[in-house]
Amino acid sequence: MISFLDSDFTQLSLYISNLKPSLLLFLVDENTHEHCLPTILANLETKVQFEIIEIESGEELKNIQTATQLWEILAEFKTDRNALMLNIGGGVITDLGGFVASTYKRGIKFINLPTTLLGMCDASIGGKTGIDLGFLKNMVGTFAHAENIFVCTNFLKTLPFSELRSGFAEMLKHGLIADEKHWQDLISIKELSAESIAPFIKKSMEIKENVVEIDFKEQNIRKTLNFGHTFGHAFEGLFLEQKTLIPHGEAVAMGMICETYLSYLEEFISKEKSEEIIKQIKRFFPYHNISNFKDEEIIELMKNDKKNTSGQIKFSLLERLGKGNFDIKVSQENVVKTLHFYRNYTF
Numbered sequence: 001m002i003s004f005l006d007s008d009f010t011q012l013s014l015y016i017s018n019l020k021p022s023l024l025l026f027l028v029d030e031n032t033h034e035h036c037l038p039t040i041l042a043n044l045e046t047k048v049q050f051e052i053i054e055i056e057s058g059e060e061l062k063n064i065q066t067a068t069q070l071w072e073i074l075a076e077f078k079t080d081r082n083a084l085m086l087n088i089g090g091g092v093i094t095d096l097g098g099f100v101a102s103t104y105k106r107g108i109k110f111i112n113l114p115t116t117l118l119g120m121c122d123a124s125i126g127g128k129t130g131i132d133l134g135f136l137k138n139m140v141g142t143f144a145h146a147e148n149i150f151v152c153t154n155f156l157k158t159l160p161f162s163e164l165r166s167g168f169a170e171m172l173k174h175g176l177i178a179d180e181k182h183w184q185d186l187i188s189i190k191e192l193s194a195e196s197i198a199p200f201i202k203k204s205m206e207i208k209e210n211v212v213e214i215d216f217k218e219q220n221i222r223k224t225l226n227f228g229h230t231f232g233h234a235f236e237g238l239f240l241e242q243k244t245l246i247p248h249g250e251a252v253a254m255g256m257i258c259e260t261y262l263s264y265l266e267e268f269i270s271k272e273k274s275e276e277i278i279k280q281i282k283r284f285f286p287y288h289n290i291s292n293f294k295d296e297e298i299i300e301l302m303k304n305d306k307k308n309t310s311g312q313i314k315f316s317l318l319e320r321l322g323k324g325n326f327d328i329k330v331s332q333e334n335v336v337k338t339l340h341f342y343r344n345y346t347f
């Protein structure tokens, strides 16, 4: 369930008082501790005991070491199964917090309070939790729905522009795979800002929610939400490895350019359509040079993608603008051609 919060956070207070948890665990990073937690604490009416757990921000910390530290902290607090964890942050916090909560004592309740655009439109919804394994994205995790998702778009006011743009990539993805009108609305935005994007957030949340409702465990249609991520996760992992991190959404934008081109090579969409889509993605996102990465190492990382079976890379591509497909097997030649296209594309 997703609820938009009133300015006084009444629904959150009511929700907690109905649930009667034994303990509240606020999971934050240093930025959400500074910018978001004070508003929540100032408005929340509860007598339940609480603890604040702060971790350092960043994808580098979305790993087993941090998860272990968090499990240990929960144990130190004598956290029982009636405790409630509140994940206050972007996708790193909701992925990690959801993973820790869904595994501690085989699962305690957690709710998500997304504070990034990406968190609101994507990561907080749908119950994919997880951590990275080295540079392999989200390799260990659970499917575990948050009990509730509380969205307060006011939090976007303090979000850096690059993070806002990162979330916008996943919104564009929603348009491309599920709703041409949503795509058209988004590309009609002249300048990205919290205000210009705000009218379209709800639509993106609905698209994600609807897909997940049909296919929670990603057996079929949910794979369309992974458009841009086969290449995208490989790029993100390689940038992580060389310690020149880029936001998840920027890696997805690069991946969407590649996978749109691949949709043309695989004859799902015309060359003109692929150029039209790529031109728009390129309008919003910076070009990241991948000349440091060899084709073989990119393909090697792609082989770990969770959509693959029997050693075969399987892509989620565009059937047409506004409709995604999935389980598409592609020749290595076309993957290499796509990387060549990205390297040589004039941005």
Ligand SMILES: NC(=O)c1ccc[n+]([C@@H]2O[C@H](COP(=O)([O-])OP(=O)(O)OC[C@H]3O[C@@H](n4cnc5c(N)ncnc54)[C@H](O)[C@@H]3O)[C@@H](O)[C@H]2O)c1
Pocket: 029, 030, 031, 032, 035, 036, 057, 058, 059, 062, 089, 090, 091, 092, 093, 095, 115, 116, 117, 118, 119, 122, 123, 124, 125, 126, 127, 128, 129, 137, 138, 155, 156, 157, 158, 159, 160, 163, 166, 167, 170, 247, 248, 249
């Ligand atoms: N589970 C899913 O379905 C899903 C979907 C998409 C992405 N993801 C994952 O989400 C992660 C990316 O999430 P993200 O883009 O939200 O990044 P993030 O969680 O790293 O947040 C981005 C930055 O913004 C800061 N921040 C957060 N809220 C803020 C606010 N209101 N004001 C100021 N600063 C704020 C954070 O501290 C961080 O520095 C990746 O690990 C990705 O794999 C998961």
Ligand SMILES: O=C(O)C(=O)C[C@@H](O)[C@H](O)[C@H](O)COP(=O)(O)O
Pocket: 122, 126, 128, 137, 138, 170, 218, 222, 223, 225, 226, 229, 306
């Ligand atoms: O919810 C989904 O399903 C998605 O694929 C959404 C993606 O935007 C997100 O990045 C997700 O974490 C990727 O999942 P993964 O299974 O490829 O790790």
Ligand SMILES: [Zn+2]
Pocket: 122, 170, 229, 248, 252
């Ligand atoms: Zn994503």
